[in-house]
Structures are given as C-alpha cells and as structure tokens.
Amino acid sequence: MDLTAIRGGSSAYTMLPDGSRASFGGDEYVFVELDEAMSLHATLRVQSIAARIGALGLPGVVDIAPANSSYLIRLDPDQVDPRRALTTITALHADGRTTASGIRTEILDVPVLYDDPWSLEVCMRSRDGHQSATETDIQFTARINGFASVDELVAAHSSAPFIVTFPCFKPGNAESYQLVPRERQIQAPKYLTPRTETPARAVAHGGAFTVIYPSSGVGGYQLLGRSAIPVVDLGQTTREFRRSPVLTPISTLLQFRPVDREEYDDVRRLVDADQYVVRRAPVEFSLSDFEADPVGYARSLRGLLS
C-alpha cells in the first residue's frame, strides 16, 4: 500500500450508506463504527444490526461482538472472503429495518449494597491514583455530578435501569448505559492510574458506563457499591449460569436496587448455597416509548420486577 493512500486516509475505510465507517482489522476482522459518540440510538442500532448479521448464519463468521457504538466481527478468511462479508453487511446498513426502534430482551434485578465497607477500604488504599485525596469514590462521583449527597446519587443510579452495551475486558464484565436522557447521565472520569485491587462484584462507574467487576483485580472505574449476586461462572456449575457462563450478555437491562447490609448478607448466603434465584422478566424495549416519557417508562420497566 502506498503511503500517499495512508496520508489521504480514504483507502482504509468503506463508508456505508448510513454513514457508518467500516474497515478491516487485518485479514480476520471487520470493524464497523456507527458513531464516534455514545448514544442510546447508536447502541440499539448496533445491537439490531449485530442480531441480523447473526441471523444470516454466514459460514465463516467466528464472532459477532457488538460494542457501544460500533461492532467487531471475526471471520475465518479460509471460509469467507472478508471483502464479500463487508458487501453483505453493507446491505444491512442500507436496509430501513435496522433502525433503533427497539429490542427484545430481559430485565434483571441486581441487589446492591451501595457505599459498602469493602469498596471503602480499597478506595482509601488507592487515593494516590485518584482525582480526590479526601473523598471516597462515591462521594467524589456524587459531588462532580452535582448531587447534594451520596444518597441522591444512589437514588439517581437506581431510578432507571441500565442496558448492557458492551460485554468486554473479561468474561462477565459488561459496560452498561443508563436509560435516562443524556443530560441526566451520571459521568465520572476513570482513575488517573488504575487501582491494583477491586473487590469482586464491585459496582463501579467510569465515563457514562456502569460495570459489575466479575472478579477481583485491577480496575479504573469509580467504586459505588457491591452487587450481592455474581455475574460470571465459567464452569457453569450454579443455577443462574446453566444457559450462559455470564449473567449479563448484550442488551440485558439491569435494575440496580439499593439493599441494606442485612438483605445483602441474606442474598449472599443464598447465593453461596446456590439457592438464590435472580428476579428477571422479559422486556420488549421500545425507544419511542422511552423517548416519549423516560421517567414513566423507567418506572414501568421497574414494575416488571415487582
């Protein structure tokens, strides 16, 4: 390839009919970016197109991995020519049916002990790499988002469900985006330098995304609390993981529910005995219903779990 082509920047991309930018990741991957910015609209289109690519059942497609506002496909070029696969994908992007109108999914109840003692301990040991020397992560996140107290932040975080927009980083981890208008999105910077420790099942926020850390380890998101329920069981030995090793695949809605220490401990005991049943309900998520009345729609989604 000629350097002039690189300089022009044009040859690396195929522009799709809907303005998405497609390119090849070496010979085995196709990468399609629908939007440079995160939005509910972009993420639902990603999920809708990814589902339709899956439904085509193209031979040689190894992975279809939807992300926040883009998706990645891994192919076996010995079975399918990636240039041909891109032509097929292009047709889907031109098709009006892949709009962001809605998605069929499931809503899960996630009991969370917010402002928990384990996160507090890790927080206080990790102030060197943090923006604030004196506040805990949850105090810092509340303040920079204009909440008067930690309780107000907790109320906002649990007021509307989140939708899983990008399972990544390690199995069980999933970035999720709250179903609220952009001006009500909670936002927080990641740690200046990553923590060396994070409690397993920590509920944490970075950028505009909440994650539940599947296991202990490094991390950079602001620690808000701890989920009483696990999100991964790669061995698939426990009841919630018979169908899938991860609790929260793409599109899952997560309703975080504040619980006190007593309820948290009760749930933990049941989980350890493999007797806890996660509350879940099927959902036909509709973007237009959400946009018409975000607060009322969030309330009705929450209602599905009661």
Added chain:
Amino acid sequence: MISVLAPGPHTTIQDSGRPGYYAMGLPPSGALDQYAHACANLLVGNTEAAATLEATMAGPTLGFEQDAIVAVTGADVEVTIDGHPVEMWAAHPIRAGQQLKIGLARAGARAYLAVRGGIDCPLFLGSRSTYTAASIGGLTGGPLVAGDALRLGCETAGPARPGARIDSRLRSHAGDSVSLRVVPGLCTYRFTAESLERFFTSTYTMTARADRIGCRLDGPSLTYVEREQPFGAGDDPSNVVDLGYPVGSIQVPSGTEPICLLRDAVTGGGYATLGTVISADLDLLAQARAPDTVRFEPVSIDDALAARAASRARLREVRTNLNLLSLF
C-alpha cells in the same frame, strides 16, 4: 506421564485457540506462534489442534515416565535429552526415565514442545489453551509449576515419524529485526497524517513489557487529530468510546509507546487503534523480544489475504513433505 521437574520462566499449555467467545469478553488465546505450534504437532503425527507446551525465553526440564516422541520448534533453543543435544524442528524418540531439557532462547522468544498424542488436560469451552487472566485452560488455569504431572492425549492424525525433520527452508528463523504488515483502519482517522507517516517509516524497539496479552514498543510518539471529544469517549485525545480490539491491533495510549495486542488481549477498551497486524505476521511478532527492532508496513486487505494464502501454502508444504517422508 511427564513430570515437570523445572517449569521454566513461563510455560503454558496452548493449542490452536478458543475462538467464538469475543462477545462475552474472552479472547481466543492459543499458541502465539501458530506456525511453529502446528509444525511441532505435524512432526510427531498429531492433529494440528493438539495441545503443545509454549515456553517463553527459556524452557522446562521434563522427566518422561513413558516412551514418547517429541519435537521442539519456534525460538532457537538448545534441546537436550539426557544431556545430549538434539536437533530442533525434528521428531525424536524419548524413553521412559529420560529427561528432556529446553534451554535459554538464543533468538526468538517462544519455543513449542509437541509430544505424540498431545498434552492432555480438560477442554474448557472447546480448548486446552491456558488463559491466565481468567484462570482457565491448562492444568489449573496458570503456567506450569514444578511437580505438575502432564498426561498424554490421543490427538493423533498420522503415523509416528521418529527421525522426521522439517526442511531448513521451511523452518522459521527469528532474527533481531522484524517487519510486520499492518492493515490500516479501525480508528486510523484519529491520527494526523504526519503521525501515520512517522509510524510507517520509523523503527520501533521491543521493550521488556511484553507478554501474551501484548507487547509495548518504544519509538517516536504520535499525535491525534484535534477534536471536541464525543460524548462517552473520555477526555484524552487518545480515548474513543470503548470498542472491540482485534488480536494484532495497535493502540497508542496518550500517543506514546504503541501496544500491539496478542492472543490473550482484553477484547475491548477505550484507546484509538490505528490498524491491525495481519495474521501471517503475528507469528513473527510472537518471536520478537527486547531489544529487537520492529518496522510496520501498511498493506491492503488484498495483500493481507494473499499473505495469508502464502502462509497456508507454507504449512501445506510442511505437511506434504512429512507425509512423503513417511512413505519411505
């Protein structure tokens, strides 16, 4: 049974990988130098997907408690059986009671030991590959430790071929410089034209910060096109809204020290990626070590597919040569 007398600095059980789990955050893993891995298996008459041992920078010392056939490929290492040097890229019989030792890598970074039948351990999501970040695969989800006992499997595809060797023309020879072909794309639009030109015309140096997740390279820094950061992307110009990372993709956090991801990489994150090393050249990168020099050459998807075909043809030639050999 094979007992691990000394494990070497980082020796793991690997096979051709665990494809198909990107969407749940699980990278493909598997032998980093797939060509060397496949050659080792072919030499002992295994299927190409049988598990081998991948040794990093130096190898293990193993006590064989049964007769077997072995072959070592990949990085240039000294291989001895009971202290007697044996040739790499060749199959050797070994008897119960003998010791096999793989020494320090003189060139290259990763050596592969295949044993006839393959290294056995439970399959996890269809693969024996060790992925230490999630503690899965291998015997315990981690590298070998002294005292481990390795069982042999029955992943054979052809007759045993003690004495079989791979023609020197078809062996890989790691040097101290490597040129890698890269398909520009992904977030290449985030980098200034001058930076991309600098990237593709400069010489980078491998640093010691290299493992199965990825390797960091030292060299000229790159700059990003100025923009108002989009919602959800983060403040640093090298940040993008979190997206999927192909194996082989190159990211440049804050514009310094490019990182090239390998087969145990995280499946996604928030750094702009400028392109992807083609699959045929990931084997070369697997053998690069500090302070080897690395240059990147931009290629089109057409070139990348042609290179893949050439790499497949090379392996086919190895297979054909070994099959012919077994006729005599």
